[in-house]
Amino acid sequence: MKNIYIIGVGLIGGSFALEIKTKYQNTRIFGIDTNQDHIKEAISLKVIDESATYGDLPQADLVILSIPVDAAVKELPKILNAIADTTLVIDVGSTKKPICEAVELHPKRRNFLATHPIAGTEFSGPKAAIRDLYRHKTNIICEVEKTAFKLQEKALRLFSELGMRIRYMNPDAHDKHIAYVSHLSHISSFMLGKTVIEKEKNERDIFDMAGSGFASTVRLAKSSPDMWTPIFKQNKTNVIETLEEYIINLTHFKDMMQSDDFESIYNEMKNTNHIKDILEGIA
Amino acid sequence: MKNIYIIGVGLIGGSFALEIKTKYQNTRIFGIDTNQDHIKEAISLKVIDESATYGDLPQADLVILSIPVDAAVKELPKILNAIADTTLVIDVGSTKKPICEAVELHPKRRNFLATHPIAGTEFSGPKAAIRDLYRHKTNIICEVEKTAFKLQEKALRLFSELGMRIRYMNPDAHDKHIAYVSHLSHISSFMLGKTVIEKEKNERDIFDMAGSGFASTVRLAKSSPDMWTPIFKQNKTNVIETLEEYIINLTHFKDMMQSDDFESIYNEMKNTNHIKDILEGIA
Secondary structure (H helix, E strand, O other): OOEEEEEOOOHHHHHHHHHHHHHOOOOEEEEEOOOHHHHHHHHHOOOOOEEOOHHHHHHOOEEEEOOOHHHHHHHHHHHHHHOOOOOEEEEOOOOOHHHHHHOOOOOOHHHEEEEEEOOOOOOOOHHHOOOOOOOOOEEEEEOHHHOOHHHHHHHHHHHHHOOOEEEEEOHHHHHHHHHHHHHHHHHHHHHHHHHHHHHHOOOHHHHHHOOHHHHHHHHHHHOOHHHHHHHHHHOHHHHHHHHHHHHHHHHHHHHHHHOOOHHHHHHHHHHHOOHHHHHOOOO | OOEEEEEOOOHHHHHHHHHHHHHOOOOEEEEEOOOHHHHHHHHHOOOOOEEOOHHHHHHOOEEEEOOOHHHHHHHHHHHHHHOOOOOEEEEOOOOOHHHHHHOOOOOOHHHEEEEEEOOOOOOOOHHHOOOOOOOOOEEEEEOHHHOOHHHHHHHHHHHHHOOOEEEEEOHHHHHHHHHHHHHHHHHHHHHHHHHHHHHHOOOHHHHHHOOHHHHHHHHHHHOOHHHHHHHHHHOHHHHHHHHHHHHHHHHHHHHHHHOOOHHHHHHHHHHHOOHHHHHOOOO
């Protein structure tokens, strides 16, 4: 791989760029971004080598599409229109059904691989790009059979170089389950942050009382609304389902407290403690 | 300080023991615990030097009471009955009003200092005890004026040696605010864990999809039900209030999603992003 194009030079795309440069000799990393400040920043941070446009895409060996999922759905067909027959295009968005549907009938569908690397931080932009973000992380690949065999191989080699493990899943199942293990966490964190800020806005000193437990549960409330609003929009049905179940569980907890049923509260917590085993191995 | 008695040799008491041993020469650390396995474990881990009973308390220079808050309220009067006039007794529980009320009229009230070190991890028991747990952490002291001046000094010297910063607060205010910045986080985390486990119980592989964001938001769901059930019980009114507000905010978020009002969702998240500034300085 010689010419790599990163479309969207933020945390996810930028971290790919940094890793690819370390692992592959003689590559040149091009950045495409609607935000020219991000391009300048990415160049000065040596995340990318230079700026490019869609007109340059016929030269691309690999295109990584790492922009908010609403924009990705619109841009991917244009990108597929612009590339050469041998170019591999990968997206990395947190929803998979809409993007797979958007290019289902595209003549270059076989140049595209739908992926979701389960990696990230609560930060964003080129300065958030870090090395080693993907090592030991899971990458979920959807509809692998719709990608040309040679391009599948190319992608798997890249993911292997980066230290990722692969799971295959259909887009429907991906979007349903990711709502539980990722999207719901973000909403619970944002609303926890909101609840505390609203209550404590006139008593800023109170945050002196907050410890690492609070910090851990509201960490995701630092996440980018530009990235997350389109994710919630695209995965609306699944996310609403998770929210309904979460609200039911919280309301049940409150009801148990109101009726002084602390034995049941104890059992609820005890039963949930085995999340310990489930979390083992997650960074 | 020569003879230190730790009542409840778990994460909190054990971590005090480890630090005190490092900072004070010639101290002897005694452990009192209803769980004899914890005593044995604490001795073998060198968290404490030896086992003791309430009968030994007249020899104590310092007693640290670090047991679940329901037991603390019952045991504190007995401990105050047993100590000498010069003994300092500190509790470290996550609720402050019930314990202050329990000894309000006790003849040895001036030997007691009510504190809440904002420090901990999601683990428990003697093996969870760690060095440096308290460095740079906040310790909230309630009703300081009710403690004998010399014993206040002794306590402040200890906290200073351990690197803690002190905040003074009345028990009512403590219990109200800590419900927001600590107790609610634990419930949100437990119920998030429950929601995901319930949904995914037949598809264990799905947890492969969980990343560090999920791990962060459900970390507190590993916490000990023995410790947390009595906290929720003692702080029932305040905790129910926080839960009601949290549920209202989550329901509002769901309603906005259902009515496709993603502009408002964007603004909600944007407004909550400034939790970044608030969290600065929290470990």
